[in-house]
Amino acid sequence: MSVKPVAVVTGIGIAAPNGLGTDAYWASTLEGRSGIGRITRFDPKDYPAVLAGELPGFDPARYLSDRLLPQTDRVTQISLAVTDWALADAAADPKRLSEYDMGVVTASASGGFEFGQRELENLWSKGRRYVSAYQSFAWFYAVNTGQISIRHGMRGPSSALVTEQAGGLDALAQARRQIRAGTPFMLAGGVDASLCPWGWVAQLAGGRLSRSEDPARAYLPFETRACGFVPGEGGAILVLEDKDAARARKAPNMYGEIAGYAASFDPAPGSGRSSALRRAIQAALDDAEADPSEVDAVFADGAGLPGPDKDEAQALSAVFGPYGVPVTVPKSMTGRLYSGGASLDVAAALLALQDGILPATAHVSRPSPDLEIDLVVGEPRRIALRTVLVIARGEGGFNSALVVRAPAGSPGSATVPAHQNQTHTSHGSIGGNNA
The missing domain is CATH 3.40.47.10 (Thiolase/Chalcone synthase)
Incomplete structure (x- = not known):
């Protein structure tokens, strides 16, 4: 094969x-x-x-x-x-x-x-x-x-x-x-x-x-x-x-590694049918050949609206169990960037894998007690990370879930070579000296 x-x-x-x-x-x-x-x-x-x-x-x-x-x-x-x-x-x-x-x-x-x-x-x-x-x-x-x-x-x-x-x-x-x-x-x-x-x-x-x-x-x-x-x-x-x-x-x-991915589409509002987010999460894990117990953290969509937040929390609890996995929403520091927000979350998840640390969800001091998730607030959380799930939801019913995994042989801490991005990169000077 x-x-x-x-x-x-x-x-x-x-x-x-x-x-x-x-x-x-x-x-x-x-x-x-x-x-x-x-x-x-x-x-x-x-x-x-x-x-x-x-x-x-x-x-x-x-x-x-x-x-x-x-x-x-x-x-x-x-x-x-x-x-x-x-x-x-x-x-x-x-x-x-x-x-x-x-x-x-x-x-x-x-x-x-x-x-x-x-x-x-x-x-x-x-x-x-x-x-x-x-x-x-x-x-x-x-x-x-x-x-x-x-x-x-x-x-x-x-x-x-x-x-x-x-x-x-x-x-x-x-x-x-x-x-x-x-x-x-x-x-x-x-x-x-x-x-x-x-x-x-x-x-x-x-x-x-x-x-x-x-x-x-x-x-x-x-x-x-x-x-x-x-x-x-x-x-x-x-x-x-x-x-x-x-x-x-x-x-x-x-x-x-981009290890797994899946997408689903929510039913129309008022249909009485539940969100299809759980199905996307489970399918992404299946694509990555990962058991829910292997997921070390979730970068959540975090809509900031009671209804969508409840749907997402329920999906996470259904897949991982109540308070079963640390959850963070670093976009609370940037706002929702629409198409830019999900790729930025993936970048953050990869950096978290590299450094073995989860950023906190800023500004949140009173997580809703009705949502059974382990939301990281206050301070970043040091944690061994190998597999991370990223969730994104678009207006109109789009659900996507993506699994990233640390490189083989990495212990999930700061062992990957440091990133080299420079904000002063100028026109026509893209890495030609060290390609």
């Missing part, structure tokens, strides 16, 4: 509201530093929600050429920057790899909202001659996949997925499928950025945003005071490789 190729993560690129770059993000996350605050990208005073997770000091001109800037929305600019950081972290120079052996899979929940708003304003106020030709693709959900593949000459299997918050996991799973099918090198993950008036109105229409003006009380997953969530911008792009190919090129990092 043939053995399927193993997909491992060899590079991580992160842009999060509490840190640009892997080192900054992980340090902030372990220290409990939040990136949630009052919106500054536009004046929110006339809107019912005023808080968001904004990227701190992200200047696209530091990372992209003057030619690219007018062609791209902020979401694409962030995606291109974090992709460069991920490639540098993996010490991978695409110019030294076959163009048809590299693919890109990204997820997006909103596309280029800010670019679209600006061009619509030009249309209404100045006329059609003032609308940029780049509007034809800068707004599109698939634009990040396209721009990344063009920038790095990647002509292998590529795609884009739109499943809201679940998208980041779905993109990684699709990249894993391509590796199993014979493509040795994939870029995958998600980034979203829609903190502009048009994007804000669209998010408010969902009725799930927290109206609190206190950053420490606005987004409280699994809490008795849960009142909605705070959105944010950013996400993570990961380098996935065939394990044997990564070893052959002497990749400096091997953060972990």
Whole structure:
């Protein structure tokens, strides 16, 4: 019987509201530093929600050429920057790899909202001659996949997925499928950025945003005071490789294996049928050939809404038993980043595997006693980690579950080579010296 190729993560690129770059993000996350605050990208005073997770000091001109800037929305600019950081972290120079052996899979929940708003304003106020030709693709959900593949000459299997918050996991799973099918090198993950008036109105229409003006009380997953969530911008792009190919090129990092994945779809509201999240969790464990007792921690979706939080807690209790596994929601420090949130959670899970520590769920002081989960609050928890489950749920019924596992031979502590992400990576300098 043939053995399927193993997909491992060899590079991580992160842009999060509490840190640009892997080192900054992980340090902030372990220290409990939040990136949630009052919106500054536009004046929110006339809107019912005023808080968001904004990227701190992200200047696209530091990372992209003057030619690219007018062609791209902020979401694409962030995606291109974090992709460069991920490639540098993996010490991978695409110019030294076959163009048809590299693919890109990204997820997006909103596309280029800010670019679209600006061009619509030009249309209404100045006329059609003032609308940029780049509007034809800068707004599109698939634009990040396209721009990344063009920038790095990647002509292998590529795609884009739109499943809201679940998208980041779905993109990684699709990249894993391509590796199993014979493509040795994939870029995958998600980034979203829609903190502009048009994007804000669209998010408010969902009725799930927290109206609190206190950053420490606005987004409280699994809490008795849960009142909605705070959105944010950013996400993570990961380098996935065939394990044997990564070893052959002497990749400096091997953060972990994408060991299992599954997805399900919830029934329509009012149908009387229960959530299908439990089925996705169990199927992901089956795909990883892992017993529930082998799972050391869960990075939960943590909607910050009583109903979805209850559904998730019940699914976890049903699979692992009441209080059966430590659960954390580090996105309480960034806000929900939509497609970027799930891939960022996977990056955090891989870093937790590396360092043997679970970050705490920030701001939560009174976990709901009705939810029988072991929520990590207050301080990070030192724990031996080998297998971690990541859950993501998208509005409209999307459920995804992904299992990551420490590299073979790793004790689940800080034995993997340190990550090398640098937030000062500049245009045209992606790891060429040590590929």
